[in-house]
Each structure stands twice: as C-alpha cells, then as structure tokens.
Amino acid sequence: MxxxxxxxxxxxxxxxxxxxxxxxxxxxxxxxxxxxxxDEDVTLTGFGKFSVRHLAARKERNPATGESIEIAASRKLAFTAGKGVKNALVLPKTPAKRAAAAKKAPARKRS
Missing domain, CATH: 1.10.1220 (Arc Repressor Mutant)
Incomplete structure (x- = not known):
C-alpha cells in the first residue's frame, strides 16, 4: 500500500x-x-511508538577493498509496534497437525 x-x-x-x-x-x-x-517520542496508544535511536560512531570495513572506514554517529527514527498491532498480527494456531497425529492408529504389538 x-x-x-x-x-x-x-x-x-x-x-x-x-x-x-x-x-x-x-x-x-x-x-x-x-x-x-x-528527540521526542510520539506514542499512539494501541498502535505504537516512534522514537529516535542514536547510533554511535564506529569503524567498518569496505567489502570491496577491505579498507577500514569511519562511519559517523547518526540518528534514526524507529517504530515499535504497540499491543493492539502485535495482537492483530498474531497468526492463528493450526491444530491440524496435532489432530492428525492423534487420529493415527496405535502401533500393533509384535508377538
């Protein structure tokens, strides 16, 4: 969308x-x-929270050359889903596998 x-x-x-x-x-x-x-958080009750995350400066390697490079400190906007969103995204449990396993005929005893 x-x-x-x-x-x-x-x-x-x-x-x-x-x-x-x-x-x-x-x-x-x-x-x-x-x-x-x-640097303020925005909380939408039941939906989620937008917050700023601070990333420290760090050293990384350039994969093409193997050279060490400095990456500057930065900020990013992060979203954390609220309880209402998390609950809406839960997949229903499928008891079909358990039911199929329960319907199997019991093993025969060997004499």
Whole structure:
C-alpha cells in the first residue's frame, strides 16, 4: 500500500474528500518528524511508538577493498509496534497437525 492508496482508503472510510485527508495525513507525519528532530517520542496508544535511536560512531570495513572506514554517529527514527498491532498480527494456531497425529492408529504389538 502506498500513500495514495492509504489516502483513498481513509477517504472512503471517513467519507471525506481526498484533499482533506491528504492534508491531515501530511500534518500528522510532519508532527512526527518535528518531534523526532527534538528527540521526542510520539506514542499512539494501541498502535505504537516512534522514537529516535542514536547510533554511535564506529569503524567498518569496505567489502570491496577491505579498507577500514569511519562511519559517523547518526540518528534514526524507529517504530515499535504497540499491543493492539502485535495482537492483530498474531497468526492463528493450526491444530491440524496435532489432530492428525492423534487420529493415527496405535502401533500393533509384535508377538
């Protein structure tokens, strides 16, 4: 799903014009980025949390030359899924294998 698909789905669900939905979505994303610039977390209860992770400077190797290179310290925006999202993504358990194993005929005794 891309941005235009998301906008269309929200517009259909809320019965709002796509232009209005686009403006609201852009404002929400801008607010998340602005908070990240200030090292603030954004928590959407039941959905998840956006937070800034700080990566320290480190040395790595260039795979092509084997030369050691310095990688500068940086920040990245990370997302941690909330309980509601995690629960929505849980796959149903498939008891079919257990049921099939239970239906097998017992082994015969050898005399």
């Amino acid at each position: 891309n941005t235009s698909d998301l906008i269309e789905q929200i517009a259909n669900t809320t019965r709002r014009p796509k232009t209005e939905v686009k403006d609201i979505l852009d404002a929400a994303l801008d607010a998340i980025v602005d908070a990240a610039k200030k």
